[in-house]
Amino acid sequence: MFIHIGDDHVIQSKDVVTIIDYSLMASSSIIEEMIFNQRKNKQVVETEENHAKSIVVTKDYIYFSPLSVYTLKKRANMMTTLNKLEDYSEEQGI
Structure with missing residues (x-):
């Protein structure tokens, strides 16, 4: 499934490794270094x-x-819930 993450960006949920609160960036040198290297x-x-x-x-x-x-x-x-609903409807022949 896909997740809309704002600013017209949509990503596949299976590709998400983690979601971090932005305020933690200033307190973590590891996060800052990771972002610096990716930039x-x-x-x-x-x-x-x-x-x-x-x-x-x-x-x-x-x-x-x-x-x-x-x-x-x-x-x-929400996407996980929708997937389960789709699976249930397929099992019931709906």
Whole structure:
């Protein structure tokens, strides 16, 4: 399934490694170093006007999202719920 992470970016949920609160970036040298290295490789997608609330790490890219971790989690869980509903309807022959 896909998750809309804001700023017209849609990613596959299977590619998500982690979602981190943006405020943690300043307190973690490991996160800062990871982002610095990915920026050198041009694998960071910034949000418009730096209004990031969360950092979405995928297999290939790091996305700065204007949506909160909580909102992204709800969207990901909604997709899981929809998948289960689709599976149930197929089992019932609906």
